[in-house]
Amino acid sequence: MNPAQGWPFWLRVTLAALLGALAAFGLAPYGVWVATLIALVLLAPLFLSTETRRRAAWLGWAFATGYFAHALSWIIEPFLVDAERHAWMAPFALNFMAGGLALFWALAFWIARRPDGRPVAQAIFLAVAVSLMECARGYVLTGFPWAGLAQVWVDTPAGQLLSLFGPYGLGALTLLATLPLGAALALRNGFALPTALTIGAACLILGYAVSRPAVIWTDHIVRLIQPNAPQHQKWDPDYAPLFFARQIEFTAAEPRPELIVWPETSVPAWLGSAQPYLNTIADAAQGTPVFLGIQRGDGPQIYNSMIYLNEKGQQQGLYDKHHLAPFGEYVPFGEVMARFGIYGMAATTGHGFSAGPGAALMEAGKLGMALPLICYEAVFTQDVLSAPGRADFLLQITNDAWFGTRSGPYQHLVQAQMRAIEQGLPMMRSANTGVSAMIDPHGRITKALPLGQAGYLDTKLPAPLPPTLYATMGDNPVILMLLALFVPLWLVNRRVET
Numbered sequence: 295m296n297p298a299q300g301w302p303f304w305l306r307v308t309l310a311a312l313l314g315a316l317a318a319f320g321l322a323p324y325g326v327w328v329a330t331l332i333a334l335v336l337l338a339p340l341f342l343s344t345e346t347r348r349r350a351a352w353l354g355w356a357f358a359t360g361y362f363a364h365a366l367s368w369i370i371e372p373f374l375v376d377a378e379r380h381a382w383m384a385p386f387a388l389n390f391m392a393g394g395l396a397l398f399w400a401l402a403f404w405i406a407r408r409p410d411g412r413p414v415a416q417a418i419f420l421a422v423a424v425s426l427m428e429c430a431r432g433y434v435l436t437g438f439p440w441a442g443l444a445q446v447w448v449d450t451p452a453g454q455l456l457s458l459f460g461p462y463g464l465g466a467l468t469l470l471a472t473l474p475l476g477a478a479l480a481l482r483n484g485f486a487l488p489t490a491l492t493i494g495a496a497c498l499i500l501g502y503a504v505s506r507p508a509v510i511w512t513d514h515i516v517r518l519i520q521p522n523a524p525q526h527q528k529w530d531p532d533y534a535p536l537f538f539a540r541q542i543e544f545t546a547a548e549p550r551p552e553l554i555v556w557p558e559t560s561v562p563a564w565l566g567s568a569q570p571y572l573n574t575i576a577d578a579a580q581g582t583p584v585f586l587g588i589q590r591g592d593g594p595q596i597y598n599s600m601i602y603l604n605e606k607g608q609q610q611g612l613y614d615k616h617h618l619a620p621f622g623e624y625v626p627f628g629e630v631m632a633r634f635g636i637y638g639m640a641a642t643t644g645h646g647f648s649a650g651p652g653a654a655l656m657e658a659g660k661l662g663m664a665l666p667l668i669c670y671e672a673v674f675t676q677d678v679l680s681a682p683g684r685a686d687f688l689l690q691i692t693n694d695a696w697f698g699t700r701s702g703p704y705q706h707l708v709q710a711q712m713r714a715i716e717q718g719l720p721m722m723r724s725a726n727t728g729v730s731a732m733i734d735p736h737g738r739i740t741k742a743l744p745l746g747q748a749g750y751l752d753t754k755l756p757a758p759l760p761p762t763l764y765a766t767m768g769d770n771p772v773i774l775m776l777l778a779l780f781v782p783l784w785l786v787n788r789r790v791e792t
Contacts, residue, residue: 296413296480298343306340307356313337314360320446321365322704327446331472338417338476347407354403354424358396365441366391368705371698372622387621395438398427408787414484417477418470419783425466426776429769432462433676436620440673440705443468448711448737451503456715456737457762458502461675463772471495507759509734514661514755516722517551517582519544520730521560522748525695528726534562538571544750546578551752553661554579555724556586558598558669558693565590565599576607583659585724587668587691590614595648598623600666600691602656611657614650615668617677622670622696623647653681661755662686665719669693672710678717679768686758688713688721694745695727703729703745711737718759735759 298306313333320330337357344350369391373384402423406416432439444464447453455464474488521540527533538561545554561571565588575584584603589596598618602611615623623646658664665685669692671677678688690710694703707729714721715737723731728745734756741753 296339296343298339298480301343303349306343307353310337310340310353310357311360313340314357314362315364317357317361318364318441321441321701322445322708323701325446325449327450330443330446330468334469334472335476335479338420338473339480341403341407341420341473342413342416342477342480344403344407345409347404350407351400351404355393355396355400358399359392362392362395362441363388365701365705368698368700368702371700371702372696395431398431399424402427405784406787411787412484413477413481414474414487415783415786417473417488419780419787421466421469421473422776422779422783424469425462426773426780428465429462429773429776432674436617437674437676439675440709445705445708445712448708448715452499453712453715453737454503454506455499456712457506457718457764459772460716460764460769461712462769462776463764466772466776467495467498506736509736509759510757511754512757514553515551515752516661516732516755517544517554517750517752518722518724518730518732518743519554519556519560519750520725520728520743520748521557522727522746523695524727525693528559528693528695529562538562540748542574542578545575545582545584546580547750549752550580550582552582553658553755554582554584555689555691555722556584557724557726557730558587558600558691559589560586560691560726561588564588565601572603572609573607576603579603579607581605585656585658585664585666585689585691587693592648596646597650598647598668599650600656600668600689602658604659613654613656613666613668615647615671616650616652617671617674618647618649619670653677655681655683655685656689658686658689664689664722666691667713672706672713675713675716675769678713679765684761684765685719687755688717688719690721690723691725692723693726694729699745703727707731707739711739716762717765718762720756720758722755732756 313336317330317333320327340353344353369388370384406420406423442461442465444461471492475492478485478488519541521537523537561568563571583605587600590599597614600613601609604610655663656666663685665681665688667690672690694706697703710721710723711733714733714735718735720735721733729742731739731742732753734740741751743749743751
């Protein structure tokens, strides 16, 4: 008998929320993936103890709310940069974000629960339903896939499966390897299929990890600049010249690299009036090409952009960020919200930044083609998949000063590692306050600057691997496979219910 069956419902809901918070310890900066597995195994008996679909939905919502509240606790940090304007929104943001994202899980629990169904089959159905809801979470509206289950595996052999199945496939495999096993353990029977799923997943992980092609290094030396400008000082007229001078000093340092990368919005002027700054950068670069982040205006529209200065210091490339952060870079119904004093935190007008036309490639001289990603865009695998061609490397510039110094910057870094594994491409990452890093095509950080430290690092650029299966196929095969499992499981459960 399921030991949770006779417990008061309030106790089961409370335990579910605590298990959700425990599961988040698998994410950066903790990386205790065992905690995530234990939480998911123990979640299954609680799910199977629910007497109705409504109670199952509440239990799923409690687990996911605990998980997202812990995982996304960093989200209060941006609201404290300009506390006078935004601090009052911080608790609402965390509560609404955690509770809102948890609705995806609540729906999955509601769909999957059939009180008279077979326990292991119920757990498998739940794993499939939650996996589909996680896909929806990454795509619905603008999507927000932060804290996906696959993120706990990045620094383990299991993370290499991202190159096969992507984040949603690896997340589904995690659920299939844990929830059915938890159901069998709770009831002390029906071990055959859950054990096969768990052992099969482990064998796949170990077998595939050792078969990955070796990383080859090029002779290209890249310099990543990290000025460490705190967000509350970044645009302060008393401090901005100091941060710019710091970046110029790092750019001019010997010996000379073959490419220099400055972080997001690293030039304290709009592009239209920034030529004196660009001339200074070109002089310091001494013939080395530079990628850098800058804001620009085009009539009433403003953009968060990246430009490329070639060997002659001339602007040769331009990319406008297209996947904007809601309430950070823009506010839906901006002019209406502005009447209530609500603006995008990184913008000063109601509408905030405008979105660029989409993913693009930028030429990087003899280093090949770069796929530019500005800050938040590295969170979205679809932004990389939608590129018009295959790049030689991924290039992320970001200003993680918004994310504080606890978990946010590290979780953002992990997602950059995921994109590298998925594509089989190296990733250059220049972050204002850190962590700036070179990431190889296996997602390993080969060299990095610590969070909160000003400096630069010179490092070799790894060569790209052949296109991965995931880079070729994307998310569609995983979604279709999950739907192919969902339909017969739903039909079986429907017959049981009737």
